[in-house]
Amino acid sequence: MNIADFDIYKDLLKGNSGLVLTQDKSYLIESRLKPVSKKWGYDDISTMTNILRGVPPKDLVKDIVEAMTTNETSFFRDIKPFEIFKTHVLPYYKNKLGHSKKIRIWCAAAASGQEPYSLAMTIKEEAAKMPGFNFEIVATDISQEILDQAKEGTYSQFEVQRGLPITHLMKYFTQNGDKWTINQDIKNMITYKYFNLLDPMASLGKFDIVFCRNVLIYFDPPTKKDVMERINGQINDDGFFFLGGAETVLGITDVFKGIKDRRGLYAKVNSEHVKAA
Numbered sequence: 001m002n003i004a005d006f007d008i009y010k011d012l013l014k015g016n017s018g019l020v021l022t023q024d025k026s027y028l029i030e031s032r033l034k035p036v037s038k039k040w041g042y043d044d045i046s047t048m049t050n051i052l053r054g055v056p057p058k059d060l061v062k063d064i065v066e067a068m069t070t071n072e073t074s075f076f077r078d079i080k081p082f083e084i085f086k087t088h089v090l091p092y093y094k095n096k097l098g099h100s101k102k103i104r105i106w107c108a109a110a111a112s113g114q115e116p117y118s119l120a121m122t123i124k125e126e127a128a129k130m131p132g133f134n135f136e137i138v139a140t141d142i143s144q145e146i147l148d149q150a151k152e153g154t155y156s157q158f159e160v161q162r163g164l165p166i167t168h169l170m171k172y173f174t175q176n177g178d179k180w181t182i183n184q185d186i187k188n189m190i191t192y193k194y195f196n197l198l199d200p201m202a203s204l205g206k207f208d209i210v211f212c213r214n215v216l217i218y219f220d221p222p223t224k225k226d227v228m229e230r231i232n233g234q235i236n237d238d239g240f241f242f243l244g245g246a247e248t249v250l251g252i253t254d255v256f257k258g259i260k261d262r263r264g265l266y267a268k269v270n271s272e273h274v275k276a277a
Contacts, residue, residue, distance in 0.1 A: 006026050009052075013064075013065065019218050029045070032068055036060075048060075066144070066145055074163045075114045075160070075162060075168075077114065077118075077213075078213075078244070080245065081242050081264050082119070090126055090129075090130065094130050096238070104209075105137045106212075106234070109141055113190075115213070116139040119137060121186060123189070124172070124185075135189060137189055138193060140192070140195035141194070147192045147193075147194060153182035154181045201233070208235075208238075208239045208240070209239060209241075209242070212231060212242065213247070213264070214246075216228070217244065217246065225253045232253075237271060238273070239267070242266070243266065247264075249266060255268065256269060257274045259273050
């Protein structure tokens with residue numbers, strides 16, 4: 001693909017999703033967008049590229065963004081954050097006198113649902129220790145297609161073998177042939193919504209806990225800063241912010257600070273979590 005054509009997709013993705021596509025990833029355009037060009041009846045990707053030079057249909061742009069968005073995920077991915085959630089975050093709210101017993105959690109870039117379902121199962125396991133608490137999990141993604149899969153909650157044998165404890169599989173899933181479907185009581189804990197992290201966030205409301213793991217690595221530093229600082233505005237003062245293990249706020253923004261000995265866990269810079277460290 002020539003540079004001029006590559007720049008069309010690079011600018012489209014940056015403007016519509018924040019995703020930064022580098023020249024060494026140009027092969028992804030060919031491999032991921034062939035089905036999109038076929039769906040839209042174009043002879044080839046070059047024909048579709050020419051359409052993009054004008055005023056392309058909004059649904060075409062949406063299909064391109066969805067096809068180029070990475071949806072790699074698994075149950076209890078990088079197990080440490082879920083351990084911290086169980087042993088540090090949930091006990092904090094349990095022990096905090098006067099705190100509302102309603103806990104709101106946002107899973108940004110939830111993909112096919114393994115992260116929010118992992119959180120929901122963890123909450124179920126700890127429910128007896130937190131009587132009277134009400135949890136709401138809001139899971140968002142930029143791909144409506146992948147959100148529809150998440151809502152269905154049906155996974156292959158391979159998918160449930162990636163990170164999911166066998167005890168959880170037996171307890172929270174029902175087998176249907178060679179597929180496994182998560183139980184309805186777990187599904188009921190989660191609300192799935194289409195959402196672009198570049199859009200205003202106020203409509204989502206305030207949260208106690210935000211998981212935004214392994215998505216900002218695809219953004220450039222100014223976009224990371226913008227997204228993090230707007231997420232900061234949606235987190236309650238005593239809330240928690242989870243990033244991926246390879247991600248950091250250092251050199252990007254000073255509105256969050258890491259919590260000592262809790263890799264990947266952050267809080268507002270003036271919060272009690274940081275001051276107590």
